[in-house]
Amino acid sequence: MTPPTQPRGARELHRAVIDCERCPRLRAHCLETARVKRAAFRDEEYWGKPVPTWGRIDAPLHIVGLAPAAHGANRTGRMFTGDRSGDFLFAALHRAGFANSPISRDKRDGTRLLDCALTAVAHCAPPGNKLLPEEIANCRDWLQIEWDLRRRTRVVLALGTLAFTETVKQYRRRGWLADDERPRFSHGLNWMCRASAPVLMASYHPSQQNTFTGRLTPAMLDSVFRRARRVIDGG
Numbered sequence: 206m207t208p209p210t211q212p213r214g215a216r217e218l219h220r221a222v223i224d225c226e227r228c229p230r231l232r233a234h235c236l237e238t239a240r241v242k243r244a245a246f247r248d249e250e251y252w253g254k255p256v257p258t259w260g261r262i263d264a265p266l267h268i269v270g271l272a273p274a275a276h277g278a279n280r281t282g283r284m285f286t287g288d289r290s291g292d293f294l295f296a297a298l299h300r301a302g303f304a305n306s307p308i309s310r311d312k313r314d315g316t317r318l319l320d321c322a323l324t325a326v327a328h329c330a331p332p333g334n335k336l337l338p339e340e341i342a343n344c345r346d347w348l349q350i351e352w353d354l355r356r357r358t359r360v361v362l363a364l365g366t367l368a369f370t371e372t373v374k375q376y377r378r379r380g381w382l383a384d385d386e387r388p389r390f391s392h393g394l395n396w397m398c399r400a401s402a403p404v405l406m407a408s409y410h411p412s413q414q415n416t417f418t419g420r421l422t423p424a425m426l427d428s429v430f431r432r433a434r435r436v437i438d439g440g
């Protein structure tokens with residue numbers, strides 16, 4: 206697929222992502238989910254469009270997740286907002302000083318990210334939380350463009366293996382990894398790259414599958430954010 210035209214800045218990128226129609230299967234799924242709704246949200250108007258990155262383009266911490274949840278970000282229009290994964294993540298972001306509130310409910314809740322931006326491998330919710338390879342490739346162009354605009358990132362935190370794989374691809378493309386460097390996903394990874402490159406970190410994704418089973422605990426995520434904070438503060 207032809208790559209999208211390079212937006213001139215963060216605002217233009219934000220708009221272009223919202224208008225994106227490159228993945229027909231995902232667009233159809235998001236719209237259908239927005240039409241049918243979950244009973245608990247039947248009185249709400251779902252967003253149903255691609256969910257853009259949340260946070261400033263100059264944020265030092267850039268967090269990469271998987272994709273919006275069908276009844277979470279696809280409903281609220283804001284990354285990690287309105288579902289259990291977001292609840293878990295925001296409690297930790299708040300404890301670490303990366304958000305002004307532990308709650309991310311909807312766009313009117315007054316929650317702000319501090320020194321942090323949230324994005325995902327795909328900006329549209331996939332059926333069954335499974336993305337097809339061509340959909341990952343389509344949305345990779347947006348991540349690439351976004352990173353071209355990001356000049357002050359100090360830490361990139363990938364949530365889960367797919368986000369990690371995509372992040373490593375971006376690092377390679379930018380020459381931030383030597384040919385013989387092969388970072389592998391593991392929770393708590395803290396990969397120091399070449400001098401000017403952001404530190405590459407990894408965590409289990411805060412999905413219910415991980416948090417309900419104790420695979421990812423609040424203490425484990427706190428430890429990751431403490432390290433990110435130390436890097437950003439120059440410690």
Ligand code: SF4
Pocket residue numbers: 222225226227228229231232255327328329340343344347
């Ligand atoms: S997943 Fe990404 S590339 Fe695909 S339609 Fe949504 S915004 Fe566009």
